[in-house]
Amino acid sequence: MPEARWDVIVIGGGVVGCAVTRRFALAGAKTLLLERGRDILSGASKANSAILHTGFDAPPGSLEVACMQAGYQEYLDIHARLNLPILKTAALVVAWTEEQLAQLDGIVSKAHKNGVDDARQISRKDLLSRETGLSTTALGAVEVPREYVIDPWSAPLAYLKQAVRAGADYRFNTEVTSGTFDGEYWQLDSGQDRFSGRIVINCTGTNGDNIEQICRKPGFEIRPRKGQFLVYDKSASALISSIILPVPTATTKGVVLTRTIFGNLLLGPTAEEQQDRNVATVEREMLDGLIATGTEMLPGLADHSVTATYAGLRPATQFKDYQISAEPGKNWIGVNGIRSTGLTAALGIAAHVERLCGETYSDLANFGPAPAPEWPDMPVLAEHEKRAYQQGDGTEIVCHCERVTRGEIEAALDDGDVPARNLGGLRRRTRVMMGRCNGFYCSARVAELTQGKISPPLAGHEKDQS
Amino acid sequence: MSSFDVDVAIVGSGPSGIAAATALSKAGFKNIVVYEREANIGGIPRHTHHPSFGLLVFKRPMSGPKFIAALVRRCPDVRFETGTSITALRPGGVLELADASGLRTIRARHIILATGARETPRHGRLVPGLRPQGVITTGALQQYIYTAQLRPFEHPVIVGTELVSFSALWTLRHAGIKPVAMIETGPRISAYRPATLLAKAMGVPIHYNTEITEISGIETLTQITALTGGNKTATIPCDGLIFSGCFTGENTIAAASHLGLNAINRIPLVDQNWVTSDPCISAIGNAIHPADMGDQCYLEGAKAGAYVARLLAGNISLDKTFAEIRHGDGIKMTTPSILRSDNLGEPHFDLSFHVTAPFRGTMCISQGEQVLNEKSINCLPMRRITLRNNRFATGYPIDVSLIAEN
Numbered sequence: 096m097p098e099a100r101w102d103v104i105v106i107g108g109g110v111v112g113c114a115v116t117r118r119f120a121l122a123g124a125k126t127l128l129l130e131r132g133r134d135i136l137s138g139a140s141k142a143n144s145a146i147l148h149t150g151f152d153a154p155p156g157s158l159e160v161a162c163m164q165a166g167y168q169e170y171l172d173i174h175a176r177l178n179l180p181i182l183k184t185a186a187l188v189v190a191w192t193e194e195q196l197a198q199l200d201g202i203v204s205k206a207h208k209n210g211v212d213d214a215r216q217i218s219r220k221d222l223l224s225r226e227t228g229l230s231t232t233a234l235g236a237v238e239v240p241r242e243y244v245i246d247p248w249s250a251p252l253a254y255l256k257q258a259v260r261a262g263a264d265y266r267f268n269t270e271v272t273s274g275t276f277d278g279e280y281w282q283l284d285s286g287q288d289r290f291s292g293r294i295v296i297n298c299t300g301t302n303g304d305n306i307e308q309i310c311r312k313p314g315f316e317i318r319p320r321k322g323q324f325l326v327y328d329k330s331a332s333a334l335i336s337s338i339i340l341p342v343p344t345a346t347t348k349g350v351v352l353t354r355t356i357f358g359n360l361l362l363g364p365t366a367e368e369q370q371d372r373n374v375a376t377v378e379r380e381m382l383d384g385l386i387a388t389g390t391e392m393l394p395g396l397a398d399h400s401v402t403a404t405y406a407g408l409r410p411a412t413q414f415k416d417y418q419i420s421a422e423p424g425k426n427w428i429g430v431n432g433i434r435s436t437g438l439t440a441a442l443g444i445a446a447h448v449e450r451l452c453g454e455t456y457s458d459l460a461n462f463g464p465a466p467a468p469e470w471p472d473m474p475v476l477a478e479h480e481k482r483a484y485q486q487g488d489g490t491e492i493v494c495h496c497e498r499v500t501r502g503e504i505e506a507a508l509d510d511g512d513v514p515a516r517n518l519g520g521l522r523r524r525t526r527v528m529m530g531r532c533n534g535f536y537c538s539a540r541v542a543e544l545t546q547g548k549i550s551p552p553l554a555g556h557e558k559d560q561s
Numbered sequence: 562m563s564s565f566d567v568d569v570a571i572v573g574s575g576p577s578g579i580a581a582a583t584a585l586s587k588a589g590f591k592n593i594v595v596y597e598r599e600a601n602i603g604g605i606p607r608h609t610h611h612p613s614f615g616l617l618v619f620k621r622p623m624s625g626p627k628f629i630a631a632l633v634r635r636c637p638d639v640r641f642e643t644g645t646s647i648t649a650l651r652p653g654g655v656l657e658l659a660d661a662s663g664l665r666t667i668r669a670r671h672i673i674l675a676t677g678a679r680e681t682p683r684h685g686r687l688v689p690g691l692r693p694q695g696v697i698t699t700g701a702l703q704q705y706i707y708t709a710q711l712r713p714f715e716h717p718v719i720v721g722t723e724l725v726s727f728s729a730l731w732t733l734r735h736a737g738i739k740p741v742a743m744i745e746t747g748p749r750i751s752a753y754r755p756a757t758l759l760a761k762a763m764g765v766p767i768h769y770n771t772e773i774t775e776i777s778g779i780e781t782l783t784q785i786t787a788l789t790g791g792n793k794t795a796t797i798p799c800d801g802l803i804f805s806g807c808f809t810g811e812n813t814i815a816a817a818s819h820l821g822l823n824a825i826n827r828i829p830l831v832d833q834n835w836v837t838s839d840p841c842i843s844a845i846g847n848a849i850h851p852a853d854m855g856d857q858c859y860l861e862g863a864k865a866g867a868y869v870a871r872l873l874a875g876n877i878s879l880d881k882t883f884a885e886i887r888h889g890d891g892i893k894m895t896t897p898s899i900l901r902s903d904n905l906g907e908p909h910f911d912l913s914f915h916v917t918a919p920f921r922g923t924m925c926i927s928q929g930e931q932v933l934n935e936k937s938i939n940c941l942p943m944r945r946i947t948l949r950n951n952r953f954a955t956g957y958p959i960d961v962s963l964i965a966e967n
Binding site: 486489 | 646
């Protein structure tokens with residue numbers, strides 16, 4: 096039996112891998128996505144601050160800012176057709192010291208250099224009248240009106256769903272461990288299966304340099320940077336209206352306070368260099384430190400409880416800019432060093448990679464006819480929009496904290512394109528068990544509804560008493 | 562008045578909600594509805610299958626489900642609407658409800674919130690480590706074992722030694738699951754000492770002065786790391802972790818409404834008759850004092866329901882203003898948290914409270930210069946202490962303080 100062959104194989108199902116898969120599938124390429132986890136977003140992409148950035152503070156002239164701005168624009172263009180939400184909050188870069196206040200001018204001129212013309216400095220008085228919960232120790236701010244909040248999980252899922260409807264394939268639980276190139280086709284090996292494709296695109300994030308070794312000596316080294324976050328109860332989200340950003344330092348954007356699309360308030364991240372590429376723990380001192388910082392900025396936080404804590408890894412390298420390049424003659428494109436801006440930039444990166452592919456491998460980049468795109472209708476998870484329980488989908492609410500109905504859970508488990516196959520995937524698709532009670536009320540019910548459908552299961556059967 | 566859909570809307574069908582409904586029904590009110598968001602009524606007792614209910618109400622120990630069934634037999638005329646969530650509470654007795662067919666609003670002459678309590682889970686406690694499956698609460702455990710008949714794990718560790726922690730132990734025993742250990746941050750158990758006998762009988766060690774420093778496991782829990790006495794670190798292999806106790810009121814809807822709240826714990830303020838800052842809304846049970854025994858909640862709900870019956874009958878006129886009850890360090894919360902006078906004679910109140918740490922000394926209730934009540938007490942956290950029949954003068958704040966014995 097002749098083995099299946101693909102035009103393009105994308106390794107890594109993070110937000111970038113999903114967007115790249117979509118781009119090539121829509122261009123008519125027979126595309127395969129390989130992901131080592133049980134679901135998309137199993138690595139760096141599952142934990143971020145969920146902001147759609149204008150790129151106002153990115154290095155001018157960088158590939159990063161170009162991809163961010165292209166990604167930003169494409170998201171605005173397509174989000175409504177995919178039913179993906181946007182919360183138009185604006186951002187305020189707040190100065191807390193005289194030294195930071197003196198930097199605001201520079202931030203505005205950098206923003207203008209990056210084409211974000213509506214960024215402007217606002218006075219302390221304007222800042223405090225806009226954000227009445229903010230500590231009065233704030234000295235001033237830069238307002239960036241078009242910084243928005245989005246859903247970090249539904250967006251990449253929508254990209255992959257659209258790709259699947261355009262004919263793309265995907266395999267989860269598939270970790271590429273080696274590969275060979277015969278001058279025409281790559282053979283990628285997962286230990287269990289082999290996959291044959293003409294062009295390979297490495298989107299493996301924190302594992303990027305290791306996967307790059309399959310083709311070439313990487314010109315960079317992944318230096319994972321951990322970020323810890325706290326999600327506050329929905330009751331806290333009314334404390335701010337805009338995203339509160341600090342004045343950035345050389346290495347990090349610093350600690351952000353933002354509403355989430357799901358109606359919570361997010362505080363984080365920390366920025367910690369670490370060796371481990373796969374595991375990110377939360378630590379008590381760091382969480383306490385974040386709470387102290389957050390409460391200094393927003394004193395009212397002290398009255399609200401924490402719903403969740405999490406940590407994520409950013410695939411940073413020794414370089415500031417993205418590391419995206421095609422290897423001539425080897426049909427290999429590395430998409431690396433997509434540090435903390437991947438959610439915004441993903442669609443722009445995908446367009447850039449498609450262009451790079453066409454330029455480098457002009458003889459290969461004539462794929463089949465481009466299919467007419469289908470636009471999957473994503474479920475409404477945004478707190479400010481009309482959710483399933485409000486419409487009445489004929490089923491009961493299972494998760495009371497996040498108000499997730501049985502119908503929503505069943506739809507995610509039985510989805511025809513990319514069904515949820517583990518608990519994390521189900522949580523990200525529906526919000527179930529993501530709320531303040533951490534499953535006190537609903538986890539046993541969720542265990543019943545997911546029996547035989549997710550792995551690992553939430554529970555085994557009652558022991559046979561006989 | 563025809564603009565009201567119901568006389569009294571009760572939110573929550575646990576012991577306090579059922580009690581309030583029963584009292585109102587007995588007082589002759591026919592149009593009472595109890596809204597329950599779960600598929601079955603009963604609140605926490607519906608999945609607590611050991612005999613820790615009934616002693617005060619029926620003078621005999623009963624399981625949670627039997628207790629609820631017996632309570633429901635006392636109020637055959639009360640209507641329960643299950644699968645119905647409250648999504649908003651508005652002035653004028655307006656409730657926004659969600660059920661399988663979507664949202665609707667109803668208007669009640671009076672609303673009684675009896676929304677209960679839940680345990681503080683892992684994230685709310687800021688416990689360090691990874692986020693594997695298998696980390697749950699006692700409430701979830703009981704629903705796994707008794708309601709769904711599913712086993713979430715085989716070798717769990719129980720965090721906490723409150724009464725409910727031993728309820729978790731009992732539940733595990735029923736399922737034939739042997740826990741690896743119990744962990745307590747303090748030097749003794751929080752429940753009454755004889756509870757340790759159950760742990761002993763099951764061969765479960767209790768580690769005192771111990772806290773979790775790391776939860777490990779990528780997908781499913783593999784072990785925890787614990788620090789004992791501030792210097793001794795040990796790893797405990799386990800596939801489950803049960804965070805028990807540290808109850809918090811389920812006041813999400815009340816806290817998002819117009820009701821006055823206690824600034825520290827965001828619990829609705831209630832007066833000595835369980836009426837909130839809005840005279841047409843009451844709040845009762847473990848939502849406002851997380852968490853007391855089911856029987857205590859039932860007795861309280863009955864009194865609160867009877868008071869609402871008199872309010873609705875027009876026999877009571879409430880003062881527009883109320884006085885705050887302030888408390889000092891060492892007290893977790895007081896019930897009531899405000900005092901409001903009515904036309905029913907000399908004003909008085911019963912004061913219940915919980916301490917935050919073991920305490921021996923004098924407890925004092927005063928109003929200005931005047932001491933209203935003083936009592937020497939010896940108590941532990943998570944126990945309800947009540948000082949009865951305190952008389953007060955209308956309109957001035959009350960102070961509750963603890964004076965430790967030297």
